[in-house]
Amino acid sequence: MPEFPFTSMRDWLQYLEENGELVRVDQEVDLRGHISALAYTSVRSDGPALLFTNIKGYPGWKVATGAMYGRERLATALGVNPKTLYHEVAAKMEQPVPPMEVSTAPCKEVILKGDDADLALIPVPFTGELEGVPNITAGISNIREPDTGWQNIAVRRFGVKGSQSMSEFLNRTQQDYMIFMRYIEKGKPAPVAIIIGADPVTYLVSQTKMPIGFCEYDLWGAITGMPLEVVQCETSELLVPASAEVIIEGEIALDEFEVDGPFPEFELYYTVLARVPKVKVKCITMRKDPLYYYLHMGAPPTEGHYIGGTMFACAQLRAAQRAFPGVLDIHFHRWAHIVVVQVSKEVAKAWSQFAVQVGFEIFKTGAFKGVIVVDEDCEDITNWEFVLDEIQCKFQASKDLTIIPRVVHTELNPSEPWAGRWGWNDRFIIDATEPPPGYDEGYLRGKGYPPKWAREEAEKMWPGLLQSLKGAGR
């Protein structure tokens, strides 16, 4: 049985199947909706990964989805304990290992160039019924800074617009857009390679916000403890994971556009139609029996939200703990764009406006709606009920709410008009830590829960009690 580190998507899928976490779907499925709907249905019930083996019109292909959904599954892929996932990954980030270049690779078993490199050959599923043309949602975009050679990778969405043409939704707040600007300055098209069906750690590290100049492949090595095997593309110097399923090579045109959208994005709503950069496809390489990976997007929760939120949280925890003492834990509520940070009560009291300072640090690592800062009184920061308890008991809006107006944000958030404008968000910081001395008498009386030992015993008794309820015909 494959084990950590999982160096290819098919190894990871085999592991999931052998552990009862993957279901094969052998019935014929239609790319126009079956795959999207089954992916949605599975994640809504914290269900298994899905492997589709019979794709209408695409003999020989398989499509997988849901393999990176859920904290336990992600922790296994990252080789860490689910309970300490963020802490362990944040610690691993300190020891990057650069990739190792190889000369031959499974991702080059088939090489299609020119007119043969036809995007119609790839089974890209539709996500929503109004999409018009399908979008590649699990494409990891690779771009290389023209002067320094720094390679940046990130999951981007590509609209399949023609046999050799795609739209790329480059987010103007991200590093790959900044690199593309360097090509524009030089008057050269930007070589790009899109990886589909990489191993799970490559997907996860691609979602991590790292400093400028840091290649996420080095982070792959940090997490696995070994170098990622990469191979050079056919048409550029870009390096891609050797074990990937499909690589689409091309270049981002300088002065040509494609119309993107409408697409059901991670912000819940369909996007508007927008003219965005165009990728001209020059080459497709793949395995002989290729597998397409589909990342379900749209109405949350989705697999896309999960992997993005998890890796954001790891980077945020690392950044906040470097900047301040007393940052204990973090949780990224994956689709509300709200981060809960748990800090030490004593440290919070010793600093001036500690929660606000921590909130600003968190905002540096990504685009979010708000930060809620709680202390160790909060029993479980992943559970909204406990977080709301802290807000109810410790927060006064007139003095504990900080609003930061008009901060740059993705254009996709529908809470502000977006056509032709930069996206922005107001941000908030809620300080729900215990107030300093003078206001703390109420908290010294303790919380009104049953005794902890009794609650633990009750948890053990509970399944049996429920069983007796079923026995009574209820």
Next chain:
Amino acid sequence: MAVELTAVQKARKVQFANRRWFDDHLDELIAKYPGQVIAVHGDNVVAISSSNALRPEVQYREVVEQVQGKYDLDEVMITMVNREPVWNVWFPKKAE
């Protein structure tokens, strides 16, 4: 090396052509059908929802009913038209 396409793959290429026509006529379509769901096939709009006041999923069903039986659904592009002018992502002018 010519690759033999399946019927579904050929239909996808028809969809590429539909989409190209849609993109080329976008300003005109926005003026005529803002916020409506339309179907495009063979350089023509072949179905239109009755009103942009309806929820998008209702408009979608109306359009599907109009094209079902008349066209191969794999070869018809159904999408929603913007209510507002197309947003142009800003690019600085390239170096001379």
